[in-house]
Amino acid sequence: MARREPAADTTWRASVESLQAGAIDAVLIAILLAMGELLVVAFSGRRGPTGLLLGAEQILDLLSYGRWLGAGIALAALWALGARWLGASPGQALVRGVPEGERDLAWTETLRGWFAAVFIELTFFAGWLITELDLVAFLTKFGKAADIVRGLAQPSTSVLHEGLILLVQTVFLAFMATAFAIPIAFVLAFPSARNLTRGSTLARLAYTVSRTLMNFVRAVEPLVWALIFISWVGIGPFAGVLALWVHSVASLTKLYSEQIESIDTGPMDAITATGASTLQVLRYGVVPQVIPPFLSFTIYRWDINVRMSTIIGFVGGGGIGYILKPRVDLGEWGEVGTLVLLIAATVWLMDLISAKIRERIV
Amino acid sequence: MSAAAAPAAAATPVVRIEGLGMVYPGGVRALAGIDLEVHEGEFLAVLGLSGSGKSTLLRCINRLVDPSEGRVWIFDREVTRLRGGELRRLRRQVAMIFQQFNLVRRHTVLDNVLSGSLGRSRLLPSLVMSFPPAERARALESLARVGLADRAGSRADALSGGQQQRVAVARALMQEPRLILADEPVASLDPALRHSVMRHIEALNRDEGLTVICSLHDIDLVERYATRLVALRDGRLVWQGLPSEFDRATFRSIYGEDAEPASNTGF
Numbered sequence: 001m002a003r004r005e006p007a008a009d010t011t012w013r014a015s016v017e018s019l020q021a022g023a024i025d026a027v028l029i030a031i032l033l034a035m036g037e038l039l040v041v042a043f044s045g046r047r048g049p050t051g052l053l054l055g056a057e058q059i060l061d062l063l064s065y066g067r068w069l070g071a072g073i074a075l076a077a078l079w080a081l082g083a084r085w086l087g088a089s090p091g092q093a094l095v096r097g098v099p100e101g102e103r104d105l106a107w108t109e110t111l112r113g114w115f116a117a118v119f120i121e122l123t124f125f126a127g128w129l130i131t132e133l134d135l136v137a138f139l140t141k142f143g144k145a146a147d148i149v150r151g152l153a154q155p156s157t158s159v160l161h162e163g164l165i166l167l168v169q170t171v172f173l174a175f176m177a178t179a180f181a182i183p184i185a186f187v188l189a190f191p192s193a194r195n196l197t198r199g200s201t202l203a204r205l206a207y208t209v210s211r212t213l214m215n216f217v218r219a220v221e222p223l224v225w226a227l228i229f230i231s232w233v234g235i236g237p238f239a240g241v242l243a244l245w246v247h248s249v250a251s252l253t254k255l256y257s258e259q260i261e262s263i264d265t266g267p268m269d270a271i272t273a274t275g276a277s278t279l280q281v282l283r284y285g286v287v288p289q290v291i292p293p294f295l296s297f298t299i300y301r302w303d304i305n306v307r308m309s310t311i312i313g314f315v316g317g318g319g320i321g322y323i324l325k326p327r328v329d330l331g332e333w334g335e336v337g338t339l340v341l342l343i344a345a346t347v348w349l350m351d352l353i354s355a356k357i358r359e360r361i362v
Numbered sequence: 363m364s365a366a367a368a369p370a371a372a373a374t375p376v377v378r379i380e381g382l383g384m385v386y387p388g389g390v391r392a393l394a395g396i397d398l399e400v401h402e403g404e405f406l407a408v409l410g411l412s413g414s415g416k417s418t419l420l421r422c423i424n425r426l427v428d429p430s431e432g433r434v435w436i437f438d439r440e441v442t443r444l445r446g447g448e449l450r451r452l453r454r455q456v457a458m459i460f461q462q463f464n465l466v467r468r469h470t471v472l473d474n475v476l477s478g479s480l481g482r483s484r485l486l487p488s489l490v491m492s493f494p495p496a497e498r499a500r501a502l503e504s505l506a507r508v509g510l511a512d513r514a515g516s517r518a519d520a521l522s523g524g525q526q527q528r529v530a531v532a533r534a535l536m537q538e539p540r541l542i543l544a545d546e547p548v549a550s551l552d553p554a555l556r557h558s559v560m561r562h563i564e565a566l567n568r569d570e571g572l573t574v575i576c577s578l579h580d581i582d583l584v585e586r587y588a589t590r591l592v593a594l595r596d597g598r599l600v601w602q603g604l605p606s607e608f609d610r611a612t613f614r615s616i617y618g619e620d621a622e623p624a625s626n627t628g629f
Contacts, residue, residue: 266464269426270530274537275454275481283489284477288468 017095022076024091030072032119034063035126042129056130086111151333152340159335162323163342170319171346173237174305177244182298184249188214189256190282196260210253217250222308226317237318244305244312255297256290263289296358303347303354310343374438375399376541376573377423383431384418384597392418393597396432400575405567407588407605408577409616415597416577420543423575424456425449436541454481457534459563461546463526467519471510471529474518475501478536504532508562524555531562542566544576548583556580560587581613 041059048054054062079089087110088099107113188210190196197207225243233239268285276284313321320339327335382396393415400406408416422429425441434441436452444452457478465474476493479501483493493501505511508528510521518526527547534542544563548556564587567574578584584591585605593601593616601612 266460266462267466270458270460270464270533271466271477271480273424273426273453273456273458273543274478274533275450275452276477277450277480277485279485280480280483280488284466284469284480288466291468 018080021089021091021095022073022080024094025076025079025089026069026072028072028090028115028119029075030065030069032115032122033068033071034065035122037063037068038126038129039122056132060130088112090115147331147333148336151335151337153337154334155338155341156332156334157338159323159327159338160342163320163339166313166320166323167342167346169237170309170313170321171306171350173240173309173317173319174244174302176241177248177305177309178298178302180241180245181248181252181301185252185256186294188249188253189260190286192253192257193260195263195265196282196286214250214253217246218254220247222247222312223315226312226315230316235316235318240309240312240317240319243317244308247308248301248305252297252301255301256294259290259293259297260286292361295361299354299357303350306350307347375401375435376404376437377575378435379423379432380434381432382419382422382429382434384415384422384427385430391597393422393429396599398592398599398602400573402573403567403571405564405574405576405587405589407584407591408575408594409579409581409584409591410577410594411617412579414594416594417545418597419594420458420545420575420577423543424453424458426458450481454537455540457537457539457542459527459530459534459542459544459547461549463523463530465518465526465529465533467517469518470514471505471516471518471521472498472501472514474529475504475532475536478504478533481537501532501536504535505529507535507565508532522555523551524558527551527559528562531559531566535566540572542572542574542576544574546577546579549579556583563587581608584608 038059041054041062046054046059046062048058076089076091079086080092083089083092087102087105088096090112093099093112102110102112105113107117191203191206192210192214194207197203222243225246226239229239229242233242263286265285267289268281271281271285309317309319310321310324313319313323314325316322320343324336324339324343327339377398377400379396379398382393382398383391384393385391396419408419410416418427421427423434423436423441425444429442432442436456439452441449441452466477469477473491476491476497479493479497480488483497487493502511502514505514508531510525510528510532513521513525518529521529530547542563547563548559551559560583563574563576566572576588578588585608588605590604591602591608592599593612595616601616603612
C-alpha cells in the first residue's frame with residue numbers, strides 16, 4: 001500500500017540546511033562574544049568623561065559588534081569543518097536535529113552543551129546589567145508609589161462626572177472599532193485559511209499576500225497605529241477608532257481563519273458533491289460551522305479593545321486615557337485613583353458580560 | 363456505422379473506469395490500475411478492508427479527489443477532463459452519501475435536504491438560503507419518503523445517527539441524481555439500524571431505477587442488497603462477481619488468510 005514515489009532532489013536541501021545552520025551558529029557565537037565583552041567592560045569599572053561609571057547604554061555603544069560578527073562567522077565555519085570531532089554545532093542541531101551518536105550524551109560531554117550553558121549564564125548577567133536592575137531602589141524608594149496607592153484608597157469625586165462621560169466614549173470607541181473590523185476580517189479570513197487555498201496557484205497567492213499583510217499589521221502595536229492616525233485625522237477618539245480598527249481587522253482575520261482551518265471538511269465534501277459552486281460550498285459547508293466561534297472571538301475582541309483604548313488615550317486617541325495622562329503627570333493622585341477605579345470596574349464588567357455571552361454561544 | 367453503434371449505445375455503461383490510479387501527495391498509493399464498468403440499474407457493492415481504496419475509488423468518480431492516472435466516464439462524458447462549471451453540472455447527476463452523514467449540523471433538517479438542490483439553484487437567493495416553493499415542497503416530499511416529514515424543523519444534530527443518515531438519503535434524492543455513490547453508508551450506525559437506511563437506498567435503486575455504487579464491509583448487507591460486487595485489496599481490483607458466487611475462499615482472498623466472517627453469513 002505505502003509505496004513511496006522517488007524523493008525530491010536532496011543535495012539542494014542539504015546545502016540550504018548547511019547555510020541556515022552556519023548563519024545561526026555565526027549569530028549565536030557573535031552574541032556570546034559581545035556579551036563577554038560587555039561583562040569585561042562593566043566589571044573593569046570603565047569611567048566616562050564625567051568620572052562616573054559608564055551606564056548600560058554607553059557600554060552597549062562601545063561594543064565592537066562588527067568584529068564579533070566576523071569572529072562569529074569564522075568560528076562557526078571552523079565548528080562546521082570540525083563537527084566530526086567537536087560534535088554537532090547548535091545551529092546544526094536546530095536545523096537537522098541531534099545526530100544519532102550524540103543523543104545519549106549528557107550536556108557536559110558535548111561542546112554544544114557547554115556552549116549553551118555559558119550562553120544562558122551570560123544572557124542573565126548581561127540582562128541584569130543592560131536593564132539596570134536596581135534592587136536597592138526597588139526595596140527602599142516606595143514613597144512616591146505609596147501616594148498612588150493612597151489616591152486609589154481616597155478617590156476624589158471632582159473628576160467623576162468627566163470620567164464617566166469619557167468612559168462611555170471609551171466603550172463606544174472600542175465598539176465602533178470592533179464593528180467595522182468584522183466585515184473586513186470575515187471576508188479576509190477565507191483567503192487566509194490554508195485548507196481553502198490549496199486548490200490553485202491564484203488561491204495560494206491570495207493566501208500568502210493576505211497572511212503576510214495581516215502579520216505585518218498585527219506586528220505593529222495599536223499605540224503606533226494611534227500615532228499614525230493622529231497625524232492623519234487629528235487628535236481625538238476617531239484616531240483611536242481607526243487605530244483599534246486596523247489592529248482588530250488583523251487579529252480577527254487571524255482568529256477567524258484559524259477557526260476555518262479547524263472545521264470538519266465532511267459537510268464541504270457533501271455540498272461540493274451536489275454540484276454547488278464555490279460560494280455555495282463556503283456558505284453551506286463552512287459558514288454554519290464557524291459562526292459561533294466567530295461571535296465569541298468578536299466579543300472577546302471588543303473586550304480587549306476597551307482595555308487598549310485606555311492606553312490609546314494616553315497618546316491622544318480619545319477616551320478616558322486622554323484625561324488620565326495629565327493627572328498622572330501633575331501628581332493628582334486622588335483623581336488618578338478615581339479614573340483607574342472607573343477603568344477597572346468597566347473592564348471587570350466587560351469581562352463578565354463577554355464571558356457570559358460566549359458561554360451561551362459555544 | 364450507425365447500425366454498428368446502436369447496440370453499443372444501448373449498453374453504454376453509467377460509469378466506465380479505465381486504468382484508474384491514485385497516489386496521494388506524500389507518496390501513498392491508494393489505487394492502481396482499476397478497470398470497471400457499472401451499468402444502468404445496478405446496485406454494485408464495493409468490498410475491501412479499510413484502507414483498501416474504497417473511499418478513494420468513489421471519490422475519484424465524482425472528482426472529490428483528482429485521480430493521478432487513468433480516466434473515468436459517467437454517461438459517456440469523461441469526468442477526468444471536465445473542469446469548473448461543466449464538472450459541477452455533471453456532479454448534479456451524481457449524489458453522494460457519506461459514512462459520517464456530513465449534514466450541516468446547525469441547519470434544520472429541511473435546509474439540509476434543500477441543499478441537495480444547490481446545483482440547480484440561482485446563486486444569490488441560495489446564499490441567503492431562500493429556495494422557491496416548488497423546491498421546498500419537493501424537499502418535504504423527499505423527507506416523507508424516508509419517514510422524517512415530522513422532523514423537518516428540527517436541527518440536524520438533534521437527530522439520531524440513523525435519522526441523520528436518512529436525511530442524507532433525502533438530500534441525495536433531492537438532487538434528482540441518476541447515480542448514487544454511497545461510501546460506507548451504515549458503518550457508523552448501530553447494527554440494528556443498518557437495514558433502516560439500506561432499505562431506503564435499495565428503494566431508490568429498485569423504484570427509481572437509480573444506479574448505486576456502495577462500499578460496504580458487512581457481508582450480510584452485500585448479500586441482501588447488491589446485484590453485483592467487486593472487491594479491492596491494496597488499491598487493486600481483485601475480484602468481481604455475483605453475490606451468489608461469493609464464498610469463503612473468496613472472502614479469504616480479499617480479507618487475508620486470518621480473517622473470519624464477522625457474523626453468520628451462511629458459509
